[in-house]
Amino acid sequence: MESVDVVVIGAGFAGLVAARELGRAGHEVLVIEARDRIGGRTWTDHRLGHELEMGANWVHWVQPHVWAEMTRYGRGIERSPAAEEAYWHDSDGRPHRGTLPEFMALIADGQRRIVADVGEAMPRGTEPAHGGIRELDALSIQDRIDALALDPEARAANEAVWVGHVNAPLDRVGLSSALRWVAACGGHWPLMHEASATYRVVGGLRAFAERIAADVPGEIRLGTAVTSVTQTAADTATAVTEATAVTEATAGPTPVAAAGSHQDAGAIVETAAGDRIRARRVVSTLPANAIMGIRFDPVLPETWTRLAHETVASQGAKLWLRARGHVPRFFAYASQRDPLSVLKAEFTGTDEAGDYTLLVAFGPDHARVDPDDLPALQAAVDACRPGLEITAATSHDWMSDPLSRTTWMTHRPGQLTRDLAALQEPWGAVHFATTDNADLWGGFIDGAVESALRESRRVAASLSSGSPTASLARQEVSPEGPLTRNE
Numbered sequence: 242m243e244s245v246d247v248v249v250i251g252a253g254f255a256g257l258v259a260a261r262e263l264g265r266a267g268h269e270v271l272v273i274e275a276r277d278r279i280g281g282r283t284w285t286d287h288r289l290g291h292e293l294e295m296g297a298n299w300v301h302w303v304q305p306h307v308w309a310e311m312t313r314y315g316r317g318i319e320r321s322p323a324a325e326e327a328y329w330h331d332s333d334g335r336p337h338r339g340t341l342p343e344f345m346a347l348i349a350d351g352q353r354r355i356v357a358d359v360g361e362a363m364p365r366g367t368e369p370a371h372g373g374i375r376e377l378d379a380l381s382i383q384d385r386i387d388a389l390a391l392d393p394e395a396r397a398a399n400e401a402v403w404v405g406h407v408n409a410p411l412d413r414v415g416l417s418s419a420l421r422w423v424a425a426c427g428g429h430w431p432l433m434h435e436a437s438a439t440y441r442v443v444g445g446l447r448a449f450a451e452r453i454a455a456d457v458p459g460e461i462r463l464g465t466a467v468t469s470v471t472q473t474a475a476d477t478a479t480a481v482t483e484a485t486a487v488t489e490a491t492a493g494p495t496p497v498a499a500a501g502s503h504q505d506a507g508a509i510v511e512t513a514a515g516d517r518i519r520a521r522r523v524v525s526t527l528p529a530n531a532i533m534g535i536r537f538d539p540v541l542p543e544t545w546t547r548l549a550h551e552t553v554a555s556q557g558a559k560l561w562l563r564a565r566g567h568v569p570r571f572f573a574y575a576s577q578r579d580p581l582s583v584l585k586a587e588f589t590g591t592d593e594a595g596d597y598t599l600l601v602a603f604g605p606d607h608a609r610v611d612p613d614d615l616p617a618l619q620a621a622v623d624a625c626r627p628g629l630e631i632t633a634a635t636s637h638d639w640m641s642d643p644l645s646r647t648t649w650m651t652h653r654p655g656q657l658t659r660d661l662a663a664l665q666e667p668w669g670a671v672h673f674a675t676t677d678n679a680d681l682w683g684g685f686i687d688g689a690v691e692s693a694l695r696e697s698r699r700v701a702a703s704l705s706s707g708s709p710t711a712s713l714a715r716q717e718v719s720p721e722g723p724l725t726r727n728e
């Protein structure tokens with residue numbers, strides 16, 4: 242049986258950085274990725290005549306973990322075009338054209354008040370589950386907006402802006418998701434807007450991910466889905482090592498007898514092709530919504546299984562649309578009830594069919610938009626920014642994709658303070674590195690890198706000490722947070 246120190250499941254940013262760190266620390270790593278490409282929820286693909294980001298698009302220097310990677314690999318940024326025009330719904334719900342300063346003036350009071358208590362709720366961006374948020378976490382963003390009694394025009398604009406950020410209807414998303422990203426920007430809400438949707442990576446995210454992958458001193462095995470992870474007791478692992486091929490062919494690994502064993506051991510990782518790989522440690526980078534795609538034995542702690550069944554809040558869509566002609570650069574917000582709530586002009590070009598503008602669009606519900614239904618998309622665009630003719634569209638449905646089942650992670654009310662600490666805890670030989678369990682910019686590429694640095698450090702420490710980071714005994718997470726334990 243193939244045997245390595247660490248199997249990393251997934252070659253998104255979390256998996257690539259974790260593998261690089263562990264490989265460079267001298268451990269033998271194998272990255273196993275189900276897709277035929279690296280990058281995970283970042284995916285630069287050639288569509289509509291351009292290199293388009295089907296997943297993540299923007300980064301910012303206030304995101305320290307991804308920015309360190311940008312510096313390390315000499316990546317530059319370019320600004321998405323500044324808007325010459327802005328569109329939003331007037332008090333009768335009709336699209337209205339204005340300027341960027343007018344729009345910012347319209348939303349400023351609401352934006353400030355939505356996150357006014359961020360200093361008390363999340364005094365430290367790096368500890369988002371601590372502070373007054375414990376009392377507020379039952380609230381949705383909609384609850385907070387409803388309490389502000391904004392006039393209809395300002396209310397619709399503020400709602401649409403937040404739908405753009407959290408990628409779901411606002412009554413489904415915890416206020417914590419708004420507060421944590423503003424906390425990460427030192428409480429400065431306009432900076433949060435800039436950080437989340439302004440600067441693209443020059444050369445695209447695929448090239449960025451490839452640079453990290455080139456630094457992984459180990460194999461990245463593509464097109465290989467992991468189907469099960471079976472933790473094994475120490476003596477079992479020895480037996481497996483010594484077993485012959487006959488044993489491997491006829492018997493699976495002997496699983497840990499019961500949760501509660503304190504044996505350091507490792508795990509047997511099985512792929513869809515039936516290959517089995519023995520690893521002293523496993524790093525899962527699967528998103529919370531997709532983790533049930535792997536059978537874990539012993540089963541994952543309740544926090545993971547409950548969250549996977551409950552699902553996190555994000556459920557939206559990102560689309561690229563081609564409009565006829567060169568359109569003045571604009572951004573447009575419809576209402577949160579429209580299929581598309583946010584529309585922006587990103588690129589212009591000319592080909593044999595004539596001049597065109599490429600638009601990026603976001604909606605709160607992936608099930609309400611279909612890139613093949615141009616008449617429906619035209620109507621959705623008309624509700625944002627009248628006067629455009631849509632001639633083509635493309636998208637990737639990340640919610641229906643079994644390897645993600647999420648776009649960028651946002652929490653439902655209550656999930657942040659209930660789950661975050663427990664999601665960061667290793668489970669025997671299995672560690673979890675994913676943007677979904679990051680502290681600072683959870684949901685962003687930055688969070689993926691942060692989680693990878695955290696777990697690779699823990700895995701390296703446990704490998705050199707020869708004992709697991711955490712036993713399989715039921716772990717009680719201290720209300721003070723997980724980082725005081727198991728380090």
Ligand SMILES: Cc1cc2nc3c(=O)[nH]c(=O)nc-3n(C[C@H](O)[C@H](O)[C@H](O)COP(=O)(O)OP(=O)(O)OC[C@H]3O[C@@H](n4cnc5c(N)ncnc54)[C@H](O)[C@@H]3O)c2cc1C
Nearest residue numbers: 251253254255275281282296297298299467676684685686
């Ligand atoms: C539409 C969209 C827009 C976004 N916009 C931004 C943005 O502008 N800025 C930003 O910072 N972030 C953005 N994000 C979020 C960002 O893409 C993610 O937070 C980040 O890429 C997650 O990285 P990760 O490594 O934690 O997870 P992932 O990238 O999801 O990596 C997990 C990997 O595990 C693999 N996998 C799953 N199951 C298995 C299995 N059984 N066996 C083997 N491999 C498996 C998956 O294929 C995947 O490659 C966006 C995301 C989406 C979808």
